[in-house]
Amino acid sequence: xxxxxxxxxxxxxxxxxxxxxxxxxxxxxxxxxxxxxxxxxxxxxxxxxxxxxxxxxxxxxxxxxxxxxxxxxxxxxxxxxxxxxxxxxxxxxxxxxxxxxxxxxxxxxxxxxxxxxxxxxxxxxxxxxxxxxxxxxxxxxxxxxxxxxxxxxxxxxxxxxxxxxxxxxxxxxxxxxxxxxxxxxxxxxxxxxxxxxxxxxxxxxxxxxxxxxxxxxxxxxxxxxxxxxxxxxxxxxxxxxxxxxxxxxxxxxxxxxxxxxxxxxxxxxxxxxxxxx
Amino acid sequence: xxxxxxxxxxxxxxxxxxxxxxxxxxxxxxxxxxxxxxxxxxxxxxxxxxxxxxxxxxxxxxxxxxxxxxxxxxxxxxxxxxxxxxxxxxxxxxxxxxxxxxxxxxxxxxxxxxxxxxxxxxxxxxxxxxxxxxxxxxxxxxxxxxxxxxxxxxxxxxxxxxxxxxxxxxxxxxxxxxxxxxxxxxxxxxxxxxxxxxxxxxxxxxxxxxxxxxxxxxxxxxxxxxxxxxxxxxx
Numbered sequence: 001x002x003x004x005x006x007x008x009x010x011x012x013x014x015x016x017x018x019x020x021x022x023x024x025x026x027x028x029x030x031x032x033x034x035x036x037x038x039x040x041x042x043x044x045x046x047x048x049x050x051x052x053x054x055x056x057x058x059x060x061x062x063x064x065x066x067x068x069x070x071x072x073x074x075x076x077x078x079x080x081x082x083x084x085x086x087x088x089x090x091x092x093x094x095x096x097x098x099x100x101x102x103x104x105x106x107x108x109x110x111x112x113x114x115x116x117x118x119x120x121x122x123x124x125x126x127x128x129x130x131x132x133x134x135x136x137x138x139x140x141x142x143x144x145x146x147x148x149x150x151x152x153x154x155x156x157x158x159x160x161x162x163x164x165x166x167x168x169x170x171x172x173x174x175x176x177x178x179x180x181x182x183x184x185x186x187x188x189x190x191x192x193x194x195x196x197x198x199x200x201x202x203x204x205x206x207x208x209x210x211x212x213x214x215x216x217x218x219x220x221x222x223x224x225x226x227x228x229x230x231x232x233x234x235x236x237x238x239x240x241x242x243x244x245x246x247x248x249x250x251x252x253x254x255x256x257x258x259x260x261x262x263x264x265x266x267x268x269x270x271x272x273x274x275x276x277x
Numbered sequence: 278x279x280x281x282x283x284x285x286x287x288x289x290x291x292x293x294x295x296x297x298x299x300x301x302x303x304x305x306x307x308x309x310x311x312x313x314x315x316x317x318x319x320x321x322x323x324x325x326x327x328x329x330x331x332x333x334x335x336x337x338x339x340x341x342x343x344x345x346x347x348x349x350x351x352x353x354x355x356x357x358x359x360x361x362x363x364x365x366x367x368x369x370x371x372x373x374x375x376x377x378x379x380x381x382x383x384x385x386x387x388x389x390x391x392x393x394x395x396x397x398x399x400x401x402x403x404x405x406x407x408x409x410x411x412x413x414x415x416x417x418x419x420x421x422x423x424x425x426x427x428x429x430x431x432x433x434x435x436x437x438x439x440x441x442x443x444x445x446x447x448x449x450x451x452x453x454x455x456x457x458x459x460x461x462x463x464x465x466x467x468x469x470x471x472x473x474x475x476x477x478x479x480x481x482x483x484x485x486x487x488x489x490x491x492x493x494x495x496x497x498x499x500x501x502x503x504x505x506x507x508x509x510x511x512x
Contacts, residue, residue, distance in 0.1 A: 028375055028458075037475050042459070059375055059456035073364035074374050178474025185476075203476030231364055233372060 026055035027238045030067075030075035032146060033176040035221070036060035038196030038265050043258040048245050054238050062145030062176065070095055070224075073231030076239035079223045079246075081194075082146035086222045098224040099247050102255050102266040104195050106150055106219050108211035109181070110136075111188035118190075124214045125158035132160045135169040137189035139180050142172025146219075151192045154216060181207070194219055196265040221266070223247075246270070284482035288490075291483060298460075303491060306464040309377055309451070310444040313384035314392075314437055320385075321392030321440075322433060326425050328393070329400035330408075330418040340397065346390035351383075352449030358383040359453050375456040380464070383450040388440040395436040400425050403432075434503050438496055445492055465491075 035041055036058055045056045059069060063080040070078040071094045078095060080086060090096035108127055110118065116134040118127040131138055140162070141148035155162050162170040173183055177197040184191040185205040193201075198209070211217075223243050228236035245251045252268035259265065291299055328340060360366050362374040362382070373379045403425060411421050426433065448466035455462035457471060465488040472481035 033474070037471075057375065057456075057458040057461050059458060073369070176474050178476060182473070182476055201476045203478055233364065233370075 024055060025053060025238070026057055027076040027235050027242060028057045028059065028074070029077045029079055029242070030059050030061065030065075030069040031079040032063050032066060032081060033060050033178065034081070034147070034194045034197050035079065037176075037178055038194075038200045038258075039260065040196065040255070040258050040266060044251070044254040047254050048242060048251070051250070052238075052241055052245065054241065056242060062141070062143045063147075063149070064144030067094075070226045073226060073234065075226060076235045077223060077225055077242055079221065080146055081219055081221045082149045083220055083222065085146070085149065086224065090224060093227055093230065095224045095226045098222045099243060100270050101221045101223050101246050102252075102268045102270070103218060103220045104266045105212065106147065106192055106217040107195050107198060107209045108190060108192055109184065109198060109207045110190040110210040111206045112208050113188065113206070114210065116190065119208070119210050121211050122213050124154050124211055124216050127211045128155060128158040129160055131190050132158075132162065132165065132169075135165065137169050137171060137184075137187050138162065138165070139184045139187065139189045139191045140170065140172045141177070141180055142174045143176070145176075147177060147192060147194060150219065154192065157216060199260045199263055199265060220269075280479050280482070283479040285486060287479055287483035288486035291487060292490075299487070301460065302463055302465060302468055303487070305377060305462075306445060306466075306488070307491070307495075309380045309464060310384060310441055312381045313388060313444050314441045316381060316385040317389035317392050317440060318437060321389040322396050322426060322436075323422060324389075325393040325396030325398075326400050326422045326429075327419075328397040329404050329425065330421050332418075340394075343390050343394040343397065347394050349387060349390065350449065351387055351447040352453060354387045355383050355450035355453030358386060358450070362454065374454060375458060375462060377455070377462055379454040380451045380462060383454045384444040384447065387447060387450055388443050391443060392436055392440050395439060396429075396433055399432045399436060400429050403429050431503055431507060434499055438499055441495065442492060445488070 031041070037060070041056075041058050045058070049055055059066070059075065061069070063082045063085060066075075066078055066080050067085055067089050069075045070089065078089070079101070086098050090098050108118070108124065110116070116127075116131040116136040118130050121127045140151060166172070171183070171187075171189065173180060177193055178201065180191050181193060181197070181201050182203055183189070185203055185207050188206055190210065223246055225236060225239045225243060226234050228234040246255075247270035252270055255266050255268045256264060328336065328343075358379060359374065361368050362371070362379050363369055364372070364374070373382070404421070407425070407428075411424065446466065448470050451462070451464055452467050452470065455464070455467065457463050457467040463471075465484060469481050469484045469488070472484060
């Protein structure tokens with residue numbers, strides 16, 4: 001019995017030792033796979049932590065899931081890219097106010113052989129119509145992420161319902177950006193991706209950029225605090241400090257400074273909201 | 278073939294370089310999985326021993342349920358713990374979601390049925406051999422539980438290793454409840470999943486090689502400890 005109590009105490013101590021290192025000053029940010037996997041956070045967060053003394057813990061998931069984590073009160077700040085969904089989040093009182101942070105753009109990537117003959121097009125709607133007409137394989141996120149929302153918006157603008165190709169050429173895999181690119185590379189399929197993840201992606205095989213530069217491919221990122229009145233444990237002051245830093249001159253310069261092979265991945269625009277959405 | 282070769286040389290390079298980030302990830306993986314095994318053993322082994330000796334109505338049903346729970350998908354265990362630990366869930370006020378503690382709990386939930394079911398199997402066979410003897414010493418089924426656990430300790434080590442293998446190999450539960458936060462809740466399996474997402478397949482596989490080497494080392498150490506102890510017990 002005594003040894004039982006001893007062992008139990010030991011166990012509790014082990015579990016508590018995990019809890020103890022949770023005491024360091026930190027905030028939790030629910031964000032997207034694109035910001036994490038493109039290396040942006042690896043570049044800017046150490047700068048913020050050095051300045052503010054606050055560690056930032058990033059949970060990188062799709063935009064839909066990130067907003068849901070915020071809604072449940074499991075993060076202090078949400079940093080995502082689906083303006084319509086973000087405005088709903090603010091309107092329902094889950095958090096806000098929302099601030100513009102930066103933008104980059106989406107690109108359509110596809111196999112070098114280009115079976116749908118879309119290479120070099122600037123008109124995304126036309127490209128998607130050709131892909132659907134050729135029944136060329138297209139891999140979709142299918143995960144309620146910001147990129148998925150943008151893709152569905154582009155199909156609507158092209159007046160094509162890709163659901164008809166389900167089970168055939170239109171392949172919704174329900175996973176993050178990286179797995180979509182891995183799948184597209186393996187199947188010689190087309191896919192919509194944010195440029196940041198594409199630039200950081202290593203397993204391209206035959207994939208190339210097919211369509212870029214269309215104003216409809218604009219991709220705005222926004223940041224907002226989780227509502228502390230709804231979730232009293234939220235670290236509102238430290239979370240706001242992070243948001244203020246992101247939109248400050250220092251934060252904006254840090255974002256602009258993140259490059260892969262000399263190419264800038266994100267363009268800060270906190271001062272000037274996006275031209276279109 | 279090039280990729281496979283690259284993976285092995287990358288793995289060697291990672292280990293040789295003693296990368297502190299990798300060391301931290303390896304350390305957390307071990308801490309989480311070992312703690313989860315300890316926690317699960319606390320519940321699972323006595324439960325297994327009790328089921329081995331006790332006879333009560335509905336026992337068969339419990340045994341079948343435990344055996345079925347061995348197949349509990351990690352992502353389901355993860356979701357369950359996620360909803361319990363979320364700030365909006367019943368245990369939310371402890372703020373454990375997206376911490377290593379949450380990962381320990383999820384893995385413990387995942388492997389406790391494995392430890393219980395396997396130890397029940399092992400100990401029931403022992404009990405069939407010993408029952409007479411222990412009864413003649415006046416030990417009822419309840420008193421027999423500690424004796425069985427002690428006498429079966431070498432066989433139970435294999436059971437614990439099975440639990441440890443499952444814990445250190447799973448990715449679904451720790452990804453959901455830990456969030457794969459760099460420098461805080463990132464473990465080997467979630468790091469492998471991340472590198473796979475980024476398309477860096479050789480690095481992902483290299484991390485897999487490192488993970489397998491760690492699991493192999495843990496098993497070899499356990500086997501050596503068992504052999505040494507058995508020799509002492511025998512001599």
